[in-house]
Amino acid sequence: MVGITAYGAYVPLYRIQRMTIYQALGWLNPASLLPGEKAVANYDEDSLTMAVAAAVDCLNGLERDKLDGLFFASTTTPYKERQNAGIIATALDLRPEVRTSDFATSLKSGTGALISAYDAVSSGSAKNVLVCASDCRLGKPGGYQEEIYGDGAAALLLGDKDVIASIEGTYSLSYDFSDNWRSDEDKFNRTWEDRWIRDEGYGKFIAEAISGLMKKYALKPQDIAKVVYPCLYIGAHAGIGKNLGFERNQIQDHLFTAIGNTGTAYPLMILVAALEEAKAGDKIIVASYGNGSDAMLLEVTKNIKKVKDRRGMKKHLDSKKDLGLYEKYVTFREVLPIDTGGRGEEVGPTQMTILWRERKWLLGLCGSKCKRCGTPQYPPQEICANPKCGAVNEMDDYRFSDKKGHLFTYTGDILAFSPGPPAIYGMVDFEGGGRWMFDLNDCELDSLKVGMPVEMSFRRKFHDLARHLYVYFWKATPIRA
Amino acid sequence: MAEGIKDKVAIIGMGCTKFGERWDKSANKLMVEAFLEAIEDAGIEKKAIQAAWSGTCYEETSVGKSAIPLSITLKLPFIPATRVENFCATGSEALRGACYGVASGAFDIALAVGVEKLKDTGYGGLPQTDSQVGTSYRFAFPNYTPPGMFAMMGTRYFAQYGLTPQEGKHVLARITVKSHHNGALNPKAHLRREVTIEEVVNAPIVAWPLGLFDCCGVSDGAAAAIVCRADIAKKFRPDPIYVKSLQIAASSGEEMMCCEWDYAHVETTVHAAKRAYKEAGIKDPRKEISMMEVHDCFSITELTIYEDLGISPRGKAKEDIEAGFFDLDGKLPCQPDGGLKCFGHPIGASGLRMMYEMYKQLQGKAGPRQIKNPKFGLTHNMGGIPPMNVVSVSIVGL
Numbered sequence: 044m045v046g047i048t049a050y051g052a053y054v055p056l057y058r059i060q061r062m063t064i065y066q067a068l069g070w071l072n073p074a075s076l077l078p079g080e081k082a083v084a085n086y087d088e089d090s091l092t093m094a095v096a097a098a099v100d101c102l103n104g105l106e107r108d109k110l111d112g113l114f115f116a117s118t119t120t121p122y123k124e125r126q127n128a129g130i131i132a133t134a135l136d137l138r139p140e141v142r143t144s145d146f147a148t149s150l151k152s153g154t155g156a157l158i159s160a161y162d163a164v165s166s167g168s169a170k171n172v173l174v175c176a177s178d179c180r181l182g183k184p185g186g187y188q189e190e191i192y193g194d195g196a197a198a199l200l201l202g203d204k205d206v207i208a209s210i211e212g213t214y215s216l217s218y219d220f221s222d223n224w225r226s227d228e229d230k231f232n233r234t235w236e237d238r239w240i241r242d243e244g245y246g247k248f249i250a251e252a253i254s255g256l257m258k259k260y261a262l263k264p265q266d267i268a269k270v271v272y273p274c275l276y277i278g279a280h281a282g283i284g285k286n287l288g289f290e291r292n293q294i295q296d297h298l299f300t301a302i303g304n305t306g307t308a309y310p311l312m313i314l315v316a317a318l319e320e321a322k323a324g325d326k327i328i329v330a331s332y333g334n335g336s337d338a339m340l341l342e343v344t345k346n347i348k349k350v351k352d353r354r355g356m357k358k359h360l361d362s363k364k365d366l367g368l369y370e371k372y373v374t375f376r377e378v379l380p381i382d383t384g385g386r387g388e389e390v391g392p393t394q395m396t397i398l399w400r401e402r403k404w405l406l407g408l409c410g411s412k413c414k415r416c417g418t419p420q421y422p423p424q425e426i427c428a429n430p431k432c433g434a435v436n437e438m439d440d441y442r443f444s445d446k447k448g449h450l451f452t453y454t455g456d457i458l459a460f461s462p463g464p465p466a467i468y469g470m471v472d473f474e475g476g477g478r479w480m481f482d483l484n485d486c487e488l489d490s491l492k493v494g495m496p497v498e499m500s501f502r503r504k505f506h507d508l509a510r511h512l513y514v515y516f517w518k519a520t521p522i523r524a
Numbered sequence: 525m526a527e528g529i530k531d532k533v534a535i536i537g538m539g540c541t542k543f544g545e546r547w548d549k550s551a552n553k554l555m556v557e558a559f560l561e562a563i564e565d566a567g568i569e570k571k572a573i574q575a576a577w578s579g580t581c582y583e584e585t586s587v588g589k590s591a592i593p594l595s596i597t598l599k600l601p602f603i604p605a606t607r608v609e610n611f612c613a614t615g616s617e618a619l620r621g622a623c624y625g626v627a628s629g630a631f632d633i634a635l636a637v638g639v640e641k642l643k644d645t646g647y648g649g650l651p652q653t654d655s656q657v658g659t660s661y662r663f664a665f666p667n668y669t670p671p672g673m674f675a676m677m678g679t680r681y682f683a684q685y686g687l688t689p690q691e692g693k694h695v696l697a698r699i700t701v702k703s704h705h706n707g708a709l710n711p712k713a714h715l716r717r718e719v720t721i722e723e724v725v726n727a728p729i730v731a732w733p734l735g736l737f738d739c740c741g742v743s744d745g746a747a748a749a750i751v752c753r754a755d756i757a758k759k760f761r762p763d764p765i766y767v768k769s770l771q772i773a774a775s776s777g778e779e780m781m782c783c784e785w786d787y788a789h790v791e792t793t794v795h796a797a798k799r800a801y802k803e804a805g806i807k808d809p810r811k812e813i814s815m816m817e818v819h820d821c822f823s824i825t826e827l828t829i830y831e832d833l834g835i836s837p838r839g840k841a842k843e844d845i846e847a848g849f850f851d852l853d854g855k856l857p858c859q860p861d862g863g864l865k866c867f868g869h870p871i872g873a874s875g876l877r878m879m880y881e882m883y884k885q886l887q888g889k890a891g892p893r894q895i896k897n898p899k900f901g902l903t904h905n906m907g908g909i910p911p912m913n914v915v916s917v918s919i920v921g922l
Contacts, residue, residue, distance in 0.1 A: 385646040386647045389652040389654075397660050400660075404664070405663045418782065422661075424781070428777045428781040428782055429778070452677070453679055454672045454676045454679060455729075455732040456669055456672035456730075456731040457728075458649050458672070458731060459669045459731075461667060465731070466666075466667045468668055469676065470787060476783060477781070477783070478783050479780075479781075480665065480666050480780075482667055488732055494683075504663065505667075
């Protein structure tokens with residue numbers, strides 16, 4: 044039996060009310076108001092960092108050395124050349140003997156990666172493959188897409204042991220239907236007319252894929268517990284399910300008014316939400332939308348009860364903060380060219396040699412633990428930092444990214460440049476030993492206390508504008524949910 | 525056991541520019557200004573100088589690397605010249621180099637010059653050069669500034685000793701008010717205005733819990749010292765000042781990487797002070813030290829220095845501060861020249877500037893700031909941030 048063995052998700056902390064966007068730019072396009080809110084990545088988050096966060100959620104309590112594949116699906120990969128999945132694998136401290144691939148350029152590449160992982164495990168060429176899907180797309184200021192697109196990620200582990208939802212079948216359609224596109228010259232998405240997208244694409248392809256799948260596996264609507272597919276238009280979303288013969292309670296909530304359309308991650312995030320409520324024996328259909336559609340049939344096993352504590356969708360949806368200002372949103376996404384001041388312009392050269400040589404501790408947050416005295420230390424040391432020990436070259440690797448910590452001290456710095464001032468940072472003492480100083484994010488200065496628990500979150504450290512490099516590192520955040 | 529350098533070296537001449545926003549002067553011109561005062565004060569000719577040490581920290585915004593800018597600017601005649609750098613303790617390192625050179629017997633007379641040009645960056649605060657912690661560490665260090673790194677000591681000190689932020693900020697303000705009083709009396713100081721506790725406490729925050737007046741001035745300036753063998757010092761002047769100890773301690777890494785250090789004190793100060801007292805033969809610093817110039821880059825730094833030097837008991841500096849113990853007319857005046865807070869802080873010059881004040885005070889030439897009959901003066905010069913730093917503690921006397 045091959046299928047999903049673990050799941051995780053990530054929704055950034057911030058949400059922006061669509062009314063907030065409308066109040067800023069509705070004068071430009073008075074008919075653009077949509078209901079609800081959407082999830083917004085912080086200024087130091089992108090599709091890659093959110094994928095890491097979802098993966099960390101998915102891998103909670105699991106042995107990472109068992110992974111032999113990592114597929115990353117996104118239309119907003121930070122790099123066009125330099126494998127993004129490879130950065131994620133290093134951040135997750137996976138062993139180098141791992142198959143990594145990026146799946147890009149279509150909103151259905153999340154399900155595409157999932158089907159490829161399923162095929163790899165089914166063929167026996169891999170045992171455990173992690174699929175991460177994440178997106179952080181931009182619509183032009185003042186347009187519909189800006190209100191529609193949300194940011195988020197999902198991660199699913201595929202394997203053939205302890206399966207919680209087996210994959211029972213797939214059905215794929217490919218059409219070069221160009222409703223949304225972004226060429227290599229574009230920062231923002233472009234679209235064709237909404238009525239055409241709704242009636243000729245969105246309204247047809249999902250239905251065609253799902254009915255094709257049901258026909259292929261001789262299924263009737265009443266055999267299915269939940270059907271999962273993305274929402275581009277709220278009314279049309281309901282219509283697709285209804286026309287296929289599903290009752291309202293069989294259609295999984297689309298979350299459009301809570302997080303927005305999160306691109307490649309969207310159907311998988313809704314699937315995670317469905318799995319959180321599923322019981323053994325449930326059959327779930329998940330379908331994507333984008334240049335056609337992939338549909339998959341899943342059957343939930345009794346192992347679903349054994350799924351250990353995860354944040355998934357439910358806890359991430361419950362844990363949120365209102366961003367408040369539209370101007371913050373466009374600043375975070377580097378749409379508004381703000382004045383960083385002279386200090387903010389001082390970004391030194393990024394040395395690729397260093398990032399390669401020191402990748403285990405600079406991307407993987409791995410320190411060392413002294414074999415003789417047991418002291419964890421960061422960064423990894425040759426000579427033990429414990430003054431009572433001093434052992435030389437007797438160190439084991441020690442991963443800090445999955446350890447909780449306590450905030451030993453902190454400050455909020457107005458002088459340092461930050462897109463979200465004050466720049467908050469502090470010293471973190473890790474449970475089990477070891478300490479380091481980290482930037483803090485997803486918090487306000489007033490909410491911090493000496494001794495409060497924190498966890499590690501993979502973030503963009505800086506954007507080297509002179510060399511077009513995104514440099515990543517770990518930050519501390521208050522424990523989320 | 526090394527015998528140390530007590531009474532082997534004397535300071536016979538010193539110079540110090542006015543510190544401040546010296547928009548019209550380059551770093552090189554500031555070096556000349558400090559040097560000319562020092563050599564005139566020593567009453568020697570330039571050719572008597574046998575070796576030179578140059579201290580500058582941010583060479584990117586200053587004279588450049590090496591000691592060549594010093595030797596060329598001063599037209600030193602092919603003598604040994606060395607540049608030293610140890611963050612904000614650079615000035616003390618230049619002096620230590622010159623003193624150790626003389627104490628070793630290698631030279632009879634040596635020169636130390638410290639200089640910094642901080643006001644050519646185009647923004648406030650110290651230059652933002654993130655690779656100063658190392659090109660690898662810069663990728664793992666928070667997006668910090670010095671005020672933030674020391675502010676964390678405030679957060680921690682308040683938590684450890686049970687002070688509310690309001691109480692803590694009030695104690696720190698008392699330190700600032702004292703230094704502003706002294707700085708106002710000093711014509712060479714950068715900031716010369718008295719301030720009140722209310723002004724200090726209500727100033728805009730720079731890095732919580734530190735406000736604008738908790739931070740020292742960022743200044744241009746230079747200072748210089750001419751030192752010689754102690755046994756020939758009186759040939760040059762009747763009142764040379766003798767070096768009793770020059771000690772320095774550098775972080776071992778345990779503060780930053782192990783979980784014992786409390787971030788409410790600076791461990792290196794404790795070690796440097798113990799060694800300095802031993803070298804100088806000081807048994808009870810609270811009673812024997814007459815005056816001090818310490819590294820008050822931030823008010824919280826000065827507070828913890830009182831405790832780390834063994835002057836105030838742990839966690840009790842507040843009581844001495846509030847009793848006026850460190851005021852100009854107190855039992856152990858601290859920062860009689862205004863300190864980094866008001867005299868200003870051109871990094872490479874600061875250690876030598878501290879010594880300049882001790883030197884002038886011991887000679888009875890400190891004008892309205894003169895302390896009565898001082899015997900031992902102490903300078904404390906710190907470079908780096910609380911978890912990773914160097915601290916020098918020097919003691920001089922008659």
